[in-house]
Amino acid sequence: MPSEDSIRETQSPSFDQCFVIDSLETLAGSVPVIDSRITRIDNLGKIKIRLGLNRMGYMIDPGLYALGRPDSHSPVLLSANYKLSFDNLRSVLPGRSVWLLVLDTKGINVWCAAGKGTFGTTELVARVASSRLADIVDHRTLIVPQLGAPGVAAHQVQRQSGFRVIYGPVEAKDLPAFIDSGNRATPEMRRKTFTLKERAVLIGVELSIVVKYGIMVGLVMFFLAGLGWAGNLWSNVVFHGTLAVSAFVAAIMAGAVLTPLLLPWLPGRAFSVKGLTAGLCLAALHGAIWLSAAAARTNHLEIGGWMLLGPAFASFLAMNFTGASTFTSLSGVKKEMHFALPLEIGGALIGLTMIIVARFVT
């Protein structure tokens, strides 16, 4: 077994990766040349990621790559080895010649990895050394994504590696303009946004997490909801089971779809409050539909129970969206959970009790 040091010494990204199109000889050995074009395979992988499939296995080899025909004067851009980040970066740089230094963040995007410290000073300095960057470029400047800053101390990097860190824009798409203006970012380039489109692409992952457990829970609910009522068992299972599952789906829609989409317009600042509002709206709509469609058979206590349990669950799901959002703080989330979690659990328990009791009250 070679020692870890010798692995690091000779470590170069594999040339077998499908986006590598050529090889470039440098003073520090061969460097894989990559394509800035995104293929159908890349896009398919992206869709899978957005649907919450295979999110952990989507990484590329860390190390130094060449885009175009970079030389000793070309800029060096830093990225993470999450393929989506890397694809995003290379796709905005067609026709340019740059070096891309990819850090090993275990397949996690730059911002989250910076928060965990894997996109950090230690890994950066080590990767600069192992890629022998100082032998390849004459300048001593690294362009680090701004969202990598929570993990990188620029002054420490300079002290330890001799390279000066320049923080690039938040979004890779602004890189061409940033580089062309002499590495200057406009105030807009420095701000993290959370637009409707940015929120919409996160819904797939939110739903995939819920669906993973939700199908099982929904099936169990479908059968349990029909037990204990007077009359024919199967007729009860179909009626009350459908009521239960539709209420459950309404709560998921409210918490994991409507709340992300309508985030700026839902009242309140706490996500749990926003989710509660969306949940109450859909639960009320759900209750109204059942009451009007099957007035004779619908039990008011049961509907009332779902109007508590559904919104409580929607509120909880909405609260979980804090992690995917870009403007929440840890202190804020702790404060929100402190008041919201007991209310959500309490509301759910009361609702559940009402649903159970309903079958014994006529």
Next chain:
Amino acid sequence: MIYLRNVVSLELDRDKCTGCGVCLKVCPQGVLARCGDFVQIVNQDACIECGACAMNCEFDAIRVRSGVGCAAAVLNVMLGRTSTPCCGSSDDSCTTSCC
């Protein structure tokens, strides 16, 4: 969009601040602004406690209890599933959309 009011732990020590302005470049929320020779907190409630400013302040002028504003992460720590506040289940270090 602004999250909860008056809860963020960000503090700036004006005696230590040299006005170098690196914090202005790394903040993704426009929390800080230049005020003469120094930097000032102008939008405290917008701070997400990512810690980028404190990490990059050579003069130790910024203090913030940094972390990820993620309910699943907080819940995982509460349930004792992970020691570090991160999201997702215990088998993967991170599986939810936040990281």
